[in-house]
Amino acid sequence: MIRILSLLALLAAAPAMAEEVSEGRGAMLRGLDKVSGETTDIELQNGASAEYGRLSVELRECRFPVGNPAGDAYAFLTIREQDRDGVLFQGWMMASSPALNALDHARYDVWVLRCITSEGE
Template sequence: MLLGNQINNFLLSILIFIFLFPNQIIAETISGNSVLFGGLDKITAKFTDFEINIGESKKFGTLSIKIFQCRKRPPEEIPEDFVLLTVNDMINPDNPLLIFSGWMFSSSPSLSALEHPTYDIWIKECKIN
């Protein structure tokens, strides 16, 4: 009987969540055409903004950044941008070192942060042109 009550409570909790937060469950995202990044050279303390189109690569210092996909929430939702990318350190061009591969999120840069001793990059915006 105790197990039945736990299951009922769990299902009730899920239903309450669905009714209280329906937009978070069914929200559609919008595909973007390019990504605006902020970059920091930690040695010189120089900030740089740069833009990369989807499917293209760009260098920032010794880093080579390739963008595969960028998505953003609709304007009526809580702002959030998602970018699928890879980052290679090209300090030795004959042997590039993959230092990041995956999704980055604009609202939580520390959630999937780039770990590099010299450079820091973050998403500023997934642009829809």
């Protein structure tokens, strides 16, 4: 219910927030193991996947505001847990609002830091 209300609020604000976006080559994500307290940065190219703990994280694409590549990145992710059927998370995560559409897992958190915009980044 909360997700539906959050989505409706986001859609209502969309015309005011409309801005031109560009697609990055990939994304920099951060994972947190809640048991050990250890964080890990995960660099993914668009269309690639990586293993993080017992999770498989796949990045479809990452987008960012044109003229502000360090600005509010958002990435479309699919996250699955090894040895389990189904998807734990699938959708857009926003760097500036990770709790708006978050992975719900007892042990792991994964969120978007930024898009990768060039070869050297």
